[in-house]
Amino acid sequence: xxxxxxxxxxxxxxxxxxxxxxxxxxxxxxxxxxxxxxxxxxxxxxxxxxxxxxxxxxxxxxxxxxxxxxxxxxxxxxxxxxxxxxxxxxxxxxxxx
Numbered sequence: 001x002x003x004x005x006x007x008x009x010x011x012x013x014x015x016x017x018x019x020x021x022x023x024x025x026x027x028x029x030x031x032x033x034x035x036x037x038x039x040x041x042x043x044x045x046x047x048x049x050x051x052x053x054x055x056x057x058x059x060x061x062x063x064x065x066x067x068x069x070x071x072x073x074x075x076x077x078x079x080x081x082x083x084x085x086x087x088x089x090x091x092x093x094x095x096x097x
Contacts, residue, residue: 013079020071028067 002010038045058066 016075020075024064024067024071
């Protein structure tokens with residue numbers, strides 16, 4: 001049986017993945033307001049570095065599936081980093097007391 005904190009984590013990750021799915025399948029087709037204004041003003045993109053996943057896509061993969069993979073992996077990575085930071089801070093708090 002899962003503890004209360006484990007259930008909270010599972011529910012939180014499930015909700016986060018649902019938001020990723022909604023974002024990829026329903027909201028990714030709308031252009032961003034900044035992109036629309038830039039096109040209207042004739043501004044051109046001049047990146048200062050080459051991002052690893054430009055426009056949330058993976059080379060050779062369908063844009064929807066690429067966005068889905070990147071969204072889920074990014075969500076899980078952020079969760080892992082947050083969990084590590086929380087555990088380190090919890091250990092520090094116990095050490096100080």
